[in-house]
Amino acid sequence: MTDRESASLGQRKKARIDRLAAAGRISEDEGVSLWQSAWRRLRTDPIFLVGATIVVLFVLLALVAPWIAPHDPTARLLIDQINRQANPIPDPQPGHPLGGDDAGRDMLSRLLVGSQQTLIVGVMATLFGLTGGLTLGTLAGGIGRWVDAAVMRVVDVMLSIPSLLMAFSIAAVFARPNQWTVILAIAIIQVPIFARLLRGSMLAQRHSDHVLAARALGVRPAAIVFRHMLPNAIGPVIVQATLVLAVAIIDAAALSFLGLGNPDDSVPEWGQMLGRAQQYFNTEPQLAFYPALCIIVVALGFTLMGESLREALDPKSRR
Amino acid sequence: MTTATTSTTQPGRRSGREPLLAVEDLRVTFGSRTSRTVTAVDGVSFDVAPGETVGLVGESGCGKSVTSLAVMGLLPARGAQVAGSVRFDGEELLTLSPQRMAEKRGAEMAMIFQDPLSSLNPVVPIGVQVTEVLERHRGMKGGAARKRATYLLERVGIPDPTRRLSDYAHQLSGGMRQRALIAMALACEPRLLIADEPTTALDVTIQAQILALLNELVSESGTALVMITHDLGVVAGLCSTVNVLYAGRVVERADRHPLFATPRHPYTGGLLASIPRLDEERGRRLVPVPGSVADNIPWEEGCAFAPRCPNAGDRCEAETPALVPDRGVRDPRLLRCHYPLAGDRTEEDA
Numbered sequence: 001m002t003d004r005e006s007a008s009l010g011q012r013k014k015a016r017i018d019r020l021a022a023a024g025r026i027s028e029d030e031g032v033s034l035w036q037s038a039w040r041r042l043r044t045d046p047i048f049l050v051g052a053t054i055v056v057l058f059v060l061l062a063l064v065a066p067w068i069a070p071h072d073p074t075a076r077l078l079i080d081q082i083n084r085q086a087n088p089i090p091d092p093q094p095g096h097p098l099g100g101d102d103a104g105r106d107m108l109s110r111l112l113v114g115s116q117q118t119l120i121v122g123v124m125a126t127l128f129g130l131t132g133g134l135t136l137g138t139l140a141g142g143i144g145r146w147v148d149a150a151v152m153r154v155v156d157v158m159l160s161i162p163s164l165l166m167a168f169s170i171a172a173v174f175a176r177p178n179q180w181t182v183i184l185a186i187a188i189i190q191v192p193i194f195a196r197l198l199r200g201s202m203l204a205q206r207h208s209d210h211v212l213a214a215r216a217l218g219v220r221p222a223a224i225v226f227r228h229m230l231p232n233a234i235g236p237v238i239v240q241a242t243l244v245l246a247v248a249i250i251d252a253a254a255l256s257f258l259g260l261g262n263p264d265d266s267v268p269e270w271g272q273m274l275g276r277a278q279q280y281f282n283t284e285p286q287l288a289f290y291p292a293l294c295i296i297v298v299a300l301g302f303t304l305m306g307e308s309l310r311e312a313l314d315p316k317s318r319r
Numbered sequence: 320m321t322t323a324t325t326s327t328t329q330p331g332r333r334s335g336r337e338p339l340l341a342v343e344d345l346r347v348t349f350g351s352r353t354s355r356t357v358t359a360v361d362g363v364s365f366d367v368a369p370g371e372t373v374g375l376v377g378e379s380g381c382g383k384s385v386t387s388l389a390v391m392g393l394l395p396a397r398g399a400q401v402a403g404s405v406r407f408d409g410e411e412l413l414t415l416s417p418q419r420m421a422e423k424r425g426a427e428m429a430m431i432f433q434d435p436l437s438s439l440n441p442v443v444p445i446g447v448q449v450t451e452v453l454e455r456h457r458g459m460k461g462g463a464a465r466k467r468a469t470y471l472l473e474r475v476g477i478p479d480p481t482r483r484l485s486d487y488a489h490q491l492s493g494g495m496r497q498r499a500l501i502a503m504a505l506a507c508e509p510r511l512l513i514a515d516e517p518t519t520a521l522d523v524t525i526q527a528q529i530l531a532l533l534n535e536l537v538s539e540s541g542t543a544l545v546m547i548t549h550d551l552g553v554v555a556g557l558c559s560t561v562n563v564l565y566a567g568r569v570v571e572r573a574d575r576h577p578l579f580a581t582p583r584h585p586y587t588g589g590l591l592a593s594i595p596r597l598d599e600e601r602g603r604r605l606v607p608v609p610g611s612v613a614d615n616i617p618w619e620e621g622c623a624f625a626p627r628c629p630n631a632g633d634r635c636e637a638e639t640p641a642l643v644p645d646r647g648v649r650d651p652r653l654l655r656c657h658y659p660l661a662g663d664r665t666e667e668d669a
Contacts, residue, residue, distance in 0.1 A: 213500070
């Protein structure tokens with residue numbers, strides 16, 4: 001028997017033991033919770049792994065960007081190479097693999113550091129939107145009656161306005177746009193999505209057997225809502241949040257692109273870089289290509305992760 | 320016609336015992352004034368004394384679950400109109416405020432349901448769900464509540480109760496889940512327990528254990544038990560008095576033994592003939608009750624059971640039968656039928 005065969009035999013044995021161990025684990029705690037069984041499915045789901053890899057890389061990158069960026073993203077290192085007529089954009093060169101932008105700043109460094117703004121805006125906007133949506137959805141689905149009617153009419157009105165248009169309008173209200181006005185605008189357009197989703201799953205909980213059983217034991221209405229309905233209803237909302245993160249990133253880029261974002265270009269931001277690239281699009285398309293690619297890949301990562309999470313948590317596709 | 324059923328003639332009522340729960344002429348209607356209404360419970364009356372077990376028996380759709388939800392005040396305020404009277408220890412429940420009613424539920428009266436898995440909150444440990452009831456009604460907190468919860472789980476026969484407190488519903492077996500629900504229902508020692516088909520979702524062996532447990536707990540503590548079931552086997556094992564419901568009305572009421580020995584209403588007879596028995600000759604075919612509840616005629620026009628009844632005669636579709644004391648049997652019994660099955664009392668007896 002050659003070494004190679006014995007190695008593969010050993011590996012097969014290991015795999016078999018792993019399988020048995022896994023089977024043993026399953027039979028041990030036979031009914032597994034929703035999140036446990038979802039995690040089991042996700043671990044082997046290639047779509048989730050791709051999405052999660054992109055997301056994790058992106059977050060790590062945003063965290064360490066200032067240290068790994070080869071140059072200062074605000075320094076006009078290549079300004080002397082810019083010739084307004086012949087060559088407005090510095091070409092790629094040793095030390096600057098992606099070249100520079102129209103102000104002579106290093107492209108790669110700006111892209112890397114730009115991930116920070118994208119992450120901050122996306123996460124903050126989604127968190128604020130989630131907070132608002134959870135509050136409204138809990139009120140509507142938990143109290144019901146006229147509170148439900150009032151909240152849902154407001155939500156319906158908000159949903160009837162195209163969301164980007166509404167984001168532009170909110171952002172345009174502020175005289176001096178900055179990072180926080182972008183976050184606020186995107187958070188507000190997310191509120192009705194979360195509210196509606198939570199309200200729907202709260203209503204399903206309201207008519208569930210375990211809520212009836214809790215009522216039959218005289219449990220107080222507040223405890224029914226917060227202990228028996230909300231924790232069971234929140235799953236789809238959490239999944240939606242990962243999907244909304246992707247949309248928030250794209251929306252933030254769109255706002256910056258249209259000049260409704262942070263006007264201070266000393267803080268690099270992908271949408272804003274995209275906006276500046278407009279005027280050179282015919283001659284220097286790479287200037288738009290790099291930030292656009294970053295936005296697409298990151299948004300794709302969150303979408304893949306969210307979709308596979310939703311599928312794994314869908315009770316209809318369990319087991 | 321229900322006023323004719325004076326309480327003195329009711330079987331199961333032992334003299335000198337005041338009923339804990341007195342349901343009188345209970346009527347539940349679903350639907351708004353604009354749309355067609357459905358009367359699910361149509362003038363049901365029954366009493367339950369402390370320590371007594373009363374059965375409500377009937378097939379799906381006869382109004383037994385709606386009756387129990389109405390007694391507990393758990394029907395939706397909008398959409399369901401409840402009329403009649405439900406007195407608990409002399410106090411009228413139907414006019415009680417929702418807050419007062421919620422204080423009674425879990426403390427003085429409790430209910431257990433059909434499906435133990437869906438009746439437990441999947442994301443909250445069992446222990447929290449038990450202590451929640453103790454906190455709500457007894458004001459018990461922290462260690463005291465946990466100690467009492469451990470005792471309760473032990474009392475309903477859950478092994479290793481301390482560890483089980485932190486288990487979730489999905490980690491328990493079906494029988495354990497129903498035991499946990501019984502522990503929650505009995506946490507504050509209620510005086511009335513309503514069990515709505517508590518064994519339907521369980522294996523036969525577990526069924527027997529759960530019934531034995533309920534019987535033991537009820538006789539130990541003197542709790543009044545209302546057992547709602549379609550399973551006459553459950554009735555035979557537990558109930559002292561049995562109410563047979565059909566299409567929202569009581570059609571026959573008797574003590575357990577005489578009811579099984581000489582069913583008088585053809586529907587009761589049909590229910591008994593449709594279950595297999597060990598003490599009969601082999602090869603007897605089971606006789607199902609023909610038709611379904613959907614074949615009913617309204618009670619106002621005659622006997623609702625007439626279209627399915629083997630004994631039906633001329634009067635059945637012309638005249639509504641009243642629930643009256645039955646003279647055809649030796650035991651005290653109430654019967655709603657024009658042409659009952661043969662009784663055990665002959666002319667000479669009378």
